[in-house]
Amino acid sequence: MATEIYAVQMTPPQSTARRNSSGLGRDIEIIELLGSDEAVAEGGLGVMRIAQLTGRDKAVISRTMSTLADAELVVRDETTMNYRLGSRLFAIAARTTEASLVSRARPHLRNIAQSTRETTHLCVLRGGNVLTVLSELSPHEFRTTGWEGVTTAAWRTPSGRVLISDWDRASLTRWYHEHGRDQPLVGPLNPSMAAAGFAVLETPPENKAIVRDLDSLLVELQRIRERGYATLDEELELGVVGASAPITDFTGHIVAAINVSAPKSRIGGQLDRLGAYVAQAARELSSSLGAPTAMA
Template identity: 40%
Template sequence: MSDKPPAPSAGLRRDMEILEVLAGHGDDRDTDGFGVSWIAQRLGREKSQVSRALRALELEGMVERDAVTRRYRLGWRLFALAARSQQARLVQVAAPYLRRLATAFDEDAYLCVLRGNRVLTLLSVPSSRAYHRVWEGITVPVIMAAAGRSLLSEWDGERVRELLRATLPSGLDSAVGSEDDWLAELAHARTAGYAVSDVELDDGAAGVSAPVRDHRGIITAAISVSVTRAAPPERLHEMGAVVAETARELSTALGLPPSGHPVAACPEPPGAD
């Protein structure tokens, strides 16, 4: 009598509820999954319905069932779908944010990821100013890229040293000394939420960068903004704060829970106009 009006795609809704239950409380104590009856009761639905739906979902690989305990958990297909498109999605979702930065500072903005011991630029948005060097698809050593510090900022110290040593051919003993400096800078970037690098290499660009996290909270990319005009340190830190905030927004849009809590509200990306 009350409401049954808005019930389109009831099947999908049911499936999503089931998946959400299987996703669990986020805790990892539920590693053995959940049984049909339990899910049905929790959803207030018929067992038969849940049973059939789960079978269908299993057929599609969205859930998988433990052969012995007969319990269900999320399946490989979900993971495969996400894995295949996460990079494409990253680029797409990031674009508007980079544009915002590029126009705000009138500086080139970049989206970078770590590839081996080099930094790969996935997307670059040019400023209005003169020549814009195309970096997309280009890799540079971590130490040379502005985004490098952000990408490594949460790495284990030992790993960073290994990577640095692997990067530097060995001829540079100045580097040996600067390893500690680097680690210190990483620590600073970690606390500040952004990294500032002034000109280090002849060609190496100065810039500010901040880490982008995926839905799991792992740093998977970094955005950076070049700094082509002389600017006082405090100006750089102002920029850093903005870049860091933008990176946070982007992370949220990618599915990162706003404050380290299960998924919730809407990750509304600023629709380009």
């Protein structure tokens, strides 16, 4: 889900204070205009309209827009010639959101790890797969590994399946065709995991595989929506089980997932009980992010 840049009501400036401000201030003014209701409705704004709204010379605006486009802060539609907010701006916004999320989630993850006495992770979707941005380790000497900074295939993990569980079918179909056969480790291991010789199963055991094709993925996602959590039983690592649940923000959309992983020898037949606990913990964190009551 793309991070939203909020719209502002747009009227031509009435004073020259902003118009005669620094170059950075003038660039920010243009970026704000491209996030306005009018720009969103029209699919962007052209040089003439931006010049009109800012009260600045068309040639100056044209040069400014070229500079912003080179920095990927704005992008130009080759058909309409209108400018829209660019991918780099959204990427910066997404990183800011993630930093805030990690800060909010840290005490929650610490409480979950202390309550379950198992390793707990905060995961987000990045490039169609799962990035672990925070881990709290189990106090047990025998425990699962912290995954901070590691990217894994979403189709192989409960966190990944949770993170896409609120998508529509068309989006899921596109995603599956692109990522439904990604390798279990999409990015490199962190140094501590690599030094320990850590490895995952290249393919899930036949009797443990949850996702075999698009249809089985859709069935599993419906199950996640009904239960409020997803589970894993030695699908990625031998002897390791886990449960994940979605975190929603004030828009009601899933922005992250909590995952608790543990040796199967300690969890035994209580995996669904763990899943229900993680789902409740995720609802509490979602509430702190302003999620609607029905979602939290």
